[in-house]
Amino acid sequence: xxxxxxxxxxxxxxxxxxxxxxxxxxxxxxxxxxxxxxxxxxxxxxxxxxxxxxxxxxxxxxxxxxxxxxxxxxxxxxxxxxxxxxxxxxxxxxxxxxxxxxxxxxxxxxxxxxxxxxxxxxxxxxxxxxxxxxxxxxxxxxxxxxxxxxxxxxxxxx
Numbered sequence: 001x002x003x004x005x006x007x008x009x010x011x012x013x014x015x016x017x018x019x020x021x022x023x024x025x026x027x028x029x030x031x032x033x034x035x036x037x038x039x040x041x042x043x044x045x046x047x048x049x050x051x052x053x054x055x056x057x058x059x060x061x062x063x064x065x066x067x068x069x070x071x072x073x074x075x076x077x078x079x080x081x082x083x084x085x086x087x088x089x090x091x092x093x094x095x096x097x098x099x100x101x102x103x104x105x106x107x108x109x110x111x112x113x114x115x116x117x118x119x120x121x122x123x124x125x126x127x128x129x130x131x132x133x134x135x136x137x138x139x140x141x142x143x144x145x146x147x148x149x150x151x152x153x154x155x156x157x158x
Contacts, residue, residue: 037068038130038142047137048073049098054130056085056120056146057107063158064120064146066090066130067107072098079135080104083115085144086128090115098134107156116158124148 037053054068064085072078078098083090094113095104105111122128124146131141147153 036145036147038144040140040142042134042137042140045137046074046076047078047134049078049134049137049140051132051140051142054142054144056128056130056144057149057153057156058120058122058124058146059149059156059158061158062119064090064117064122064128065107065156065158066115067147067153067156068144069106070098070104070132071101073101075100076136078137080113081133081135083133084129084131085115085117086121086130088117088119088121090117118158120146122146 035053037055038051039053040051042049050071050073052069052071054066057065057067059065066083066085070080077100080092080096080098083092092113092115094111096113098104104113106113106115120128126146127143128146129141130144131139133139149156
């Protein structure tokens with residue numbers, strides 16, 4: 001009897017200490033976003049474009065600069081036709097061709113594109129709509145947070 005009781009205590013402790021006792025909805029199983037940037041994907045009608053870590057940096061002059069990455073994981077090329085930030089058409093310069101697994105990066109050390117609106121019309125801490133228009137994939141809209149031009153984003157200029 002003592003062996004059975006010991007085995008039950010060990011089994012109970014093993015289950016509760018390993019986290020299995022929390023069930024299938026344990027907080028450690030829930031995936032959360034670890035960055036400020038918004039993410040989205042267009043994975044329909046033969047498209048597989050991902051928008052990663054999109055956010056806007058507000059400059060002291062009132063401009064808004066897009067930060068983030070776009071990746072096309074399919075062999076069929078697409079093109080970024082335009083960007084609208086907070087209802088305003090952004091000036092986009094640099095690479096706009098989305099070749100397979102060749103990211104279009106807005107800002108940062110490996111940046112190959114830039115999108116800027118002259119008058120953002122919102123302040124840091126607010127969320128604004130960012131819409132991207134693609135030649136094949138159509139359009140996608142996300143709610144992106146506005147960050148001010150400091151810390152990681154101190155070097156970003158319009």
